[in-house]
Amino acid sequence: MNIGSMELRHLRYFLAVAEELHFGRAAQSLGLSQPPLSVAIQQIEGAVGAPLFTRSSRGVQLTAAGQAFVPAARAVLERAAQALAEARDVASGEAGSLRIGFAGTMLYRGLPLMLQRFRSEHPRLKLVLCELSSSDQLLDLQHERLDAGFVHTTQVPEGLSQILVSSQSLVACVPQTHPLARARSVPLKALADEPFALVARDVSPDYHSRILALCGAAGFTPAPIHELQHWLSVVSLVGQGLAVALVPAALQQSGMAGAAFVSVKGAQHDWPRYETHCLWKAGRDNPALGLFLSAVREVASGG
Amino acid sequence: MNIGSMELRHLRYFLAVAEELHFGRAAQSLGLSQPPLSVAIQQIEGAVGAPLFTRSSRGVQLTAAGQAFVPAARAVLERAAQALAEARDVASGEAGSLRIGFAGTMLYRGLPLMLQRFRSEHPRLKLVLCELSSSDQLLDLQHERLDAGFVHTTQVPEGLSQILVSSQSLVACVPQTHPLARARSVPLKALADEPFALVARDVSPDYHSRILALCGAAGFTPAPIHELQHWLSVVSLVGQGLAVALVPAALQQSGMAGAAFVSVKGAQHDWPRYETHCLWKAGRDNPALGLFLSAVREVASGG
DNA sequence: TAAAAATACTCCATAGGTATTTTAT
DNA sequence: ATAAAATACCTATGGAGTATTTTTA
Numbered sequence: 298m299n300i301g302s303m304e305l306r307h308l309r310y311f312l313a314v315a316e317e318l319h320f321g322r323a324a325q326s327l328g329l330s331q332p333p334l335s336v337a338i339q340q341i342e343g344a345v346g347a348p349l350f351t352r353s354s355r356g357v358q359l360t361a362a363g364q365a366f367v368p369a370a371r372a373v374l375e376r377a378a379q380a381l382a383e384a385r386d387v388a389s390g391e392a393g394s395l396r397i398g399f400a401g402t403m404l405y406r407g408l409p410l411m412l413q414r415f416r417s418e419h420p421r422l423k424l425v426l427c428e429l430s431s432s433d434q435l436l437d438l439q440h441e442r443l444d445a446g447f448v449h450t451t452q453v454p455e456g457l458s459q460i461l462v463s464s465q466s467l468v469a470c471v472p473q474t475h476p477l478a479r480a481r482s483v484p485l486k487a488l489a490d491e492p493f494a495l496v497a498r499d500v501s502p503d504y505h506s507r508i509l510a511l512c513g514a515a516g517f518t519p520a521p522i523h524e525l526q527h528w529l530s531v532v533s534l535v536g537q538g539l540a541v542a543l544v545p546a547a548l549q550q551s552g553m554a555g556a557a558f559v560s561v562k563g564a565q566h567d568w569p570r571y572e573t574h575c576l577w578k579a580g581r582d583n584p585a586l587g588l589f590l591s592a593v594r595e596v597a598s599g600g
Numbered sequence: 601m602n603i604g605s606m607e608l609r610h611l612r613y614f615l616a617v618a619e620e621l622h623f624g625r626a627a628q629s630l631g632l633s634q635p636p637l638s639v640a641i642q643q644i645e646g647a648v649g650a651p652l653f654t655r656s657s658r659g660v661q662l663t664a665a666g667q668a669f670v671p672a673a674r675a676v677l678e679r680a681a682q683a684l685a686e687a688r689d690v691a692s693g694e695a696g697s698l699r700i701g702f703a704g705t706m707l708y709r710g711l712p713l714m715l716q717r718f719r720s721e722h723p724r725l726k727l728v729l730c731e732l733s734s735s736d737q738l739l740d741l742q743h744e745r746l747d748a749g750f751v752h753t754t755q756v757p758e759g760l761s762q763i764l765v766s767s768q769s770l771v772a773c774v775p776q777t778h779p780l781a782r783a784r785s786v787p788l789k790a791l792a793d794e795p796f797a798l799v800a801r802d803v804s805p806d807y808h809s810r811i812l813a814l815c816g817a818a819g820f821t822p823a824p825i826h827e828l829q830h831w832l833s834v835v836s837l838v839g840q841g842l843a844v845a846l847v848p849a850a851l852q853q854s855g856m857a858g859a860a861f862v863s864v865k866g867a868q869h870d871w872p873r874y875e876t877h878c879l880w881k882a883g884r885d886n887p888a889l890g891l892f893l894s895a896v897r898e899v900a901s902g903g
Numbered sequence: 904t905a906a907a908a909a910t911a912c913t914c915c916a917t918a919g920g921t922a923t924t925t926t927a928t
Numbered sequence: 929a930t931a932a933a934a935t936a937c938c939t940a941t942g943g944a945g946t947a948t949t950t951t952t953a
Contacts, residue, residue: 300684304607306943308680320908333944335909345684347691354907354952361886362691369683376679377611380672381603381648388650388665583664609918623933636919638934657927657932 300344305377307341308370310334311349315367318357386421390584394423397589398434398446400501402528403573406463406547407596408447415592422585430500430526438578444586445577445593449545450503451569459574460590462597465546467508467571469559470494470531472538478557485515485543485561493519494531494540507569508543532556545571603647608680610644611673613637614652618670621660689724693887697726700892701737701749703804705831706876709766709850710899711750718895725888733803733829741881747889748880748896752848753806754872762877763893765900768849770811770874772862773834775841781860788818788846788864796822797834797843810872811846835859848874 313323314334324334342348349363359367386392399408412424429437434446438457453459469483471491477483493512498505512519523540525531532548534540536555549558561568575593577586616626617637627637645651652666662670689695702711715727732740737749741760756762772786774794780786796815801808815822826843828834835851837843839858852861864871878896880889 300681301612303680303684304609306607308683309604321906329943330945331908332910332946336943339909345687345691347688349687352908352951354905356907360691361696361888362687365690365696366683366687369679369686373676373680373683376672377606377676378603380611380669380676381606383672384648384652384665384669385650387668388648388663393664393668585664624931632918633920634933635921635935639918642934655926655933657930659932 303341303344305374307337307344308373310337311341311366311370312374314338314350314357315359315363318359320352320357388584390422390586390588391419392421393583393585394425395444395583395585395589396425396427396442398427398429398437398443398448400431400434400447400449400528400573401428402449402545402547403447405550406465406545406573411593411596414596415589418592419585419588422588424589432499432502434576438576441578444583445575445589448574448576449501449571450574450576451507451572452503453574453576456578457576458579459576460593460597462573462575462593463547464570464572466568467543467561468546468549469561470535470542470544470548471557471559472535472541473555473557474538475541475557477541477559480559482560482562484563485511486517488512488519488541488543489515489517491519491541492521492523492539494523494525494534494542496528496531497524497526500526504571511543511569529553547571606644606647608677610640610647611676613640614644614669615673615677617641617653617660618662618666621662623655623660691887693725693889693891694722695724696886696888697728698747698886698888698892699728699730699745701730701732701740701746701751703734703737703750703752703831703876704731705752705848705850706750708853709768709848709876714895714899717899718892721895722888722891725891727892735802735805737879741879744881747886748878748892751877751879752804752874753877754810754875755806756877756879759881760879761882762879763896763900765876765878765896766850767873767875769871770846770864771849771852772864773838773845773847773851774860774862775838775844776858776860777841778844778860780844780862783862785863785865787866788814789820791815791822791844791846792818792820794822794844795824795826795842797826797828797837797845799831799834800827800829803829807874814846814872832856850874 310327313327314320317323317326320334321331324331327334338350345362345366347362348360349366351358351360383392416424427443429446431448431450434443434448435450435454437443438446439454447462469477469488471477477487495505495508509519523534525534528544528548529551531542531544532551532553535542536553538555543561575590577590613630616630617623620626620629623637624634627634630637641653648665648669650665651663652669654661654663686695719727730746732749734751734753737746737751738753738757740746741749742757750765772780772791774780780790798808798811812822826837828837831847831851832854834845834847835854835856838845839856841858878893880893
């Protein structure tokens, strides 16, 4: 008998004999008769290549190899039980890990609070956070490299489900040195003749085109246009007096120096709002995801 | 199926399917046909209590629980192989541990050298050293609480085997301030009127009575007699000017302050020598013991 | 001689094989 | 229509039972 034919059964039987030091009683405690137990022990001894017990009519003793094998066998059985339990826990959602994507602005709108809450409620669930642009997240969600993502998009692709997490208005972002910075609100058209900062089309194609459409509706085409890779870069550029922008209201919390935020006149309900959705691939089977989504729903509705 | 009926076979099969993500190919790689593999996988899934794979005609995918189970299952199999290897190594004497007893004076006669050599030759064998009186060692050897012991005795009890490790003469030990300290050699009778230090009868009954017999043969009965628990205490007492003694020559290396060693006139081959034997219980099966004993034989004969 | 493990044999439970069906794309 | 897993059913290995022998103290 080689290692390939060793089974947990052999370890269970071995430990029973090591415990009782008596084949008959060990067999009884295992609920079988003595001869098959003798056979099984001979089989492990074959696998080890050496006797594990010395037998005599006086009783049974562990050999040195047998003594060494006791804790080892116990460890295997424990590890096996643990393996089952782990898988069970992951299946029930009590343990496991989730890869969560998020667009940078979520850092100013609910994400930290939500994660903190979730972590304290489910300490055995590991969250792997990935800051990614909205479009990257959509790809990763579809390829199942992410379990869920916080995304800014109006067009939700086929096969993804969503929860609306937050909806914010767009506000004008101008340098503090700019004359408009002190106004209570400005008409969109007032931004017409300024360099305009936008997140790059491929980072958030949806909003890129939307904002251009808004400007078009207000009767101007912004020029020149600076394209940035990140919303924070947009605000930073404005803060340095180099552009104006239309940004989600949440960015007022960014604390970026030199940037002022002013609401836009005529920004009513018909205006596009800056919406954040939590997306996930429907039919994904990570059980922890269900728990995560209910936490998201709670925060989205409650606070 | 509960945990008690899980076998290593299931883990092997699971890992094969997890590897191939295809029941047919996995079965082939395991050298069996597909249906029994399907059955076995259903059995572990039963043990886990949740599916480990999502099946479709497109192929097979691991569920979250399955993903968690892969490393766990691998760990169990590795641990099992390790358990066999450990026991095998102990059986072959390559690993394991030995409890070695020794009388204190062995620290000055070969023991450190011998252990150092043995350790470098057999780094995976752990030696547990126990300083014990000769009589305690005899008991522990017979009760198999020790694998081997370095003992001073002439009477070797039944059932113990022995190797003569060293044989030293007895020398007189007197205070450096004593007039005899500067002599080249002294007759035993010169110690007649001094307080006499001995190791206690129950620590080394053999030598206790032998030394008294020697004194008797020399025509005197030492008095008063101080009984110490340890040879070093004997030398220490002498060093402090409170007694004289007959001690094994090895104690000259102890470096104890205030004690001088002088050979005894008339101490010829017919004198009892102070012999150290390595003893072990014959028929003891610790395979590492064989290696240890051959190392002892080497040192005993060679150096 | 007695107590205990090993052996001999018998049986059946179940692992594994073959043929077929079901399922999903 | 096809590819793949599940099911049904059969076979046979080997695990477990009973009776007996061997061993050793």
